[in-house]
Amino acid sequence: MIPTSYYIILSSILFGLGVIAFVFKRNIITIFMSIELMLNAVNLAFVAFSRALGRLDGQVFVLFVIVVAAAEAAVGLGIVILIARNRQSLNVERVDLLKL
Amino acid sequence: MSFLYANAFLLISLLKIIIMVFLVLTVNAYLTWFERKVVAHIQSRWGPHRVGPHGLLQPLADGAKFLLKEDPTPAGADKFVYFLAPLLSLALALTSIAIIPFGPDPLPWLILGQKIYLGITDLNIGILGLFAITALGVYGIALAGWSSNSKYPLMGGLRSSAQMISYELAMTMSVVGVLLTASSFSLRDIINAQAGSHGLFGWQGIFSWNIFAGPLPQILGFLCFYVAAVAETNRVPFDLAEAESELVAGFHTEYASFKFAMFFIAEYTSMITVSCLCSILFFGGWLSPFPPSWTFTFYLPSLILIPFGAWVIWDGLKYETMIGKAILPVIGLVMLGIGGALIALPALNSFIQGPFWLLSKILTFLFVYVWMRGTLPRFRYDQLMSFGWKLLLPVSLANVVITAGAILWRGY
Amino acid sequence: MSAPLLVFIVLAALAVGGALNLILQKHPIHSALSLIVVMVALAGLYLLMGAEFVAAVQIIVYGGAIMVLFVFVIMLLNAGIEEHTNFSKLAGFAGIPLALVVTGFIAAAITHANDNVLAASQTGAVAPTKDLSMMLFREFVYPFELTSFLILIAIMGALVLAQREHR
Numbered sequence: 001m002i003p004t005s006y007y008i009i010l011s012s013i014l015f016g017l018g019v020i021a022f023v024f025k026r027n028i029i030t031i032f033m034s035i036e037l038m039l040n041a042v043n044l045a046f047v048a049f050s051r052a053l054g055r056l057d058g059q060v061f062v063l064f065v066i067v068v069a070a071a072e073a074a075v076g077l078g079i080v081i082l083i084a085r086n087r088q089s090l091n092v093e094r095v096d097l098l099k100l
Numbered sequence: 101m102s103f104l105y106a107n108a109f110l111l112i113s114l115l116k117i118i119i120m121v122f123l124v125l126t127v128n129a130y131l132t133w134f135e136r137k138v139v140a141h142i143q144s145r146w147g148p149h150r151v152g153p154h155g156l157l158q159p160l161a162d163g164a165k166f167l168l169k170e171d172p173t174p175a176g177a178d179k180f181v182y183f184l185a186p187l188l189s190l191a192l193a194l195t196s197i198a199i200i201p202f203g204p205d206p207l208p209w210l211i212l213g214q215k216i217y218l219g220i221t222d223l224n225i226g227i228l229g230l231f232a233i234t235a236l237g238v239y240g241i242a243l244a245g246w247s248s249n250s251k252y253p254l255m256g257g258l259r260s261s262a263q264m265i266s267y268e269l270a271m272t273m274s275v276v277g278v279l280l281t282a283s284s285f286s287l288r289d290i291i292n293a294q295a296g297s298h299g300l301f302g303w304q305g306i307f308s309w310n311i312f313a314g315p316l317p318q319i320l321g322f323l324c325f326y327v328a329a330v331a332e333t334n335r336v337p338f339d340l341a342e343a344e345s346e347l348v349a350g351f352h353t354e355y356a357s358f359k360f361a362m363f364f365i366a367e368y369t370s371m372i373t374v375s376c377l378c379s380i381l382f383f384g385g386w387l388s389p390f391p392p393s394w395t396f397t398f399y400l401p402s403l404i405l406i407p408f409g410a411w412v413i414w415d416g417l418k419y420e421t422m423i424g425k426a427i428l429p430v431i432g433l434v435m436l437g438i439g440g441a442l443i444a445l446p447a448l449n450s451f452i453q454g455p456f457w458l459l460s461k462i463l464t465f466l467f468v469y470v471w472m473r474g475t476l477p478r479f480r481y482d483q484l485m486s487f488g489w490k491l492l493l494p495v496s497l498a499n500v501v502i503t504a505g506a507i508l509w510r511g512y
Numbered sequence: 513m514s515a516p517l518l519v520f521i522v523l524a525a526l527a528v529g530g531a532l533n534l535i536l537q538k539h540p541i542h543s544a545l546s547l548i549v550v551m552v553a554l555a556g557l558y559l560l561m562g563a564e565f566v567a568a569v570q571i572i573v574y575g576g577a578i579m580v581l582f583v584f585v586i587m588l589l590n591a592g593i594e595e596h597t598n599f600s601k602l603a604g605f606a607g608i609p610l611a612l613v614v615t616g617f618i619a620a621a622i623t624h625a626n627d628n629v630l631a632a633s634q635t636g637a638v639a640p641t642k643d644l645s646m647m648l649f650r651e652f653v654y655p656f657e658l659t660s661f662l663i664l665i666a667i668m669g670a671l672v673l674a675q676r677e678h679r
Contacts, residue, residue: 030534048634079673
């Protein structure tokens with residue numbers, strides 16, 4: 001009923017928007033959220049292909065991607081908290097030098 | 101006309117949703133009356149008894165108050181999130197009612213060519229859908245606490261959401277034992293699995309419910325689930341984050357009138373959902389506690405309704421106020437009428453058995469909720485968190501492992 | 513305009529709208545809320561494709577745990593509105609059209625591909641959770657155990673990072 005290419009185009013649009021957000025935003029947390037958006041776009045592509053091919057491998061891989069994203073978000077936000085504590089700012093343009 | 105038949109499923113679902121929302125809101129209103137009366141009687145006082153006979157019109161007065169009070173917005177609050185938080189809580193709480201099945205058989209008539217089951221839908225991933233809705237419910241509280249731009253709501257909101265995500269884990273793990281027994285996520289399948297099992301010592305009825313039968317009686321699972329669910333719904337003894345003596349009113353300090361009413365309704369609706377879940381998952385749902393071969397127990401609803409209706413009429417006739425003398429006998433007569441109709445029409449009687457038992461179990465669990473509110477003191481916050489992480493979560497994990505071992509050992 | 517196509521268009525519009533809102537909003541909490549909308553819309557799309565377990569896991573884990581973590585961090589760090597720094601106009605003029613052209617090019621290349629896979633219609637038939645779990649615990653048991661290791665390492669890492677300085 002709905003061709004697979006529609007889902008793939010939606011996935012690429014979301015991925016492109018994630019890249020734009022990653023490049024143009026200055027708040028570290030928002031950049032992190034754009035990474036999650038890109039991972040979600042990839043998940044959508046995985047599930048679409050898994051249904052098109054009639055196999056379940058894609059959906060199992062989506063579960064792994066979700067787990068990896070969770071682990072990465074936990075550690076990454078820990079690092080963000082430390083940066084905010086040390087530099088008192090969440091602006092990436094302030095954390096581009098190793099020197100405080 | 102053919103438009104109706106072509107979109108029959110959609111229209112019937114819409115109708116069911118509207119009816120269900122009205123029913124849930126009415127039950128919520130009278131649940132508040134019930135709670136106030138029971139807690140009052142536990143504390144040796146009357147509770148509401150002036151507004152209408154036995155205080156039965158108190159919810160109407162409360163509703164009028166909520167609609168007519170002033171609705172201030174705190175200065176510096178993030179307006180969009182401030183408006184969104186109670187809406188989110190209420191929408192999620194009401195959505196969870198859609199997944200619960202209320203009766204086994206469809207209605208005897210076909211409407212627009214469709215069989216009408218009691219219950220809006222039956223998802224393949226029934227219980228997972230409920231957990232998804234519960235997981236999203238954390239946002240209502242966290243965002244409410246943050247958007248009020250004030251100390252006490254922020255503290256209360258953060259504490260409350262941390263509590264909710266901790267007990268969510270224990271809640272989902274404690275249900276896995278039931279899922280292993282039933283081999284399905286769907287709530288109807290879980291109840292049917294309890295109906296089909298042979299029960300403890302081969303006895304049917306109450307002894308085939310999940311809490312007494314199956315590869316392993318799910319007593320530990322039920323206790324973990326109930327405690328975790330009470331903590332999820334932020335009720336006593338886990339309501340530190342919204343208690344009056346601790347943090348003014350926690351995350352809903354800055355909310356007044358209608359927005360507070362939305363939080364209130366969301367809390368009571370999630371109480372109802374948890375009671376439904378307990379009865380469905382562990383206590384057999386719509387299954388009667390008597391074996392199915394004892395058909396004389398079908399007259400039990402009438403046996404309860406007719407004396408109760410007669411008592412209400414007698415109490416109404418000697419009530420003090422005129423309104424009481426007018427309303428209560430009418431209510432009593434309606435109960436007598438329903439009881440008599442059930443005896444006279446055996447088809448209606450056998451149809452009403454399932455929903456009757458489910459409703460009685462739900463009312464029992466709601467009574468236990470209110471009873472706990474009247475009697476138990478509340479946990480301190482660090483005790484609460486260590487209880488959730490260090491006791492409930494390992495116990496529910498152990499329950500999963502032991503249940504799986506029992507299934508393998510007994511060869512189910 | 514069949515019902516599945518209508519549902520797809522609504523959910524896709526929600527997802528793209530949420531992603532655009534993530535870029536356009538100034539306060540990180542509004543961006544976080546938009547991302548939650550995107551995730552719920554994607555869960556709806558997974559349901560439309562018949563992947564019901566993945567949809568439930570998406571809402572429970574992504575929407576109910578990971579995004580809650582983001583929202584907590586934003587609240588705890590008191591992240592405010594982004595500061596206004598010098599935004600390079602050249603980057604804006606050249607970059608955004610270029611990004612759109614690249615996306616359009618990829619989309620065109622995909623739709624004109626000669627592969628049967630992409631033209632295959634999604635039937636929406638439901639994928640049983642039982643088959644998914646059989647595959648997860650048989651063919652994929654080794655990566656599954658490794659992910660449990662990964663989560664353990666992440667927990668330890670987060671604990672170490674969030675420690676207070678103790679001298």
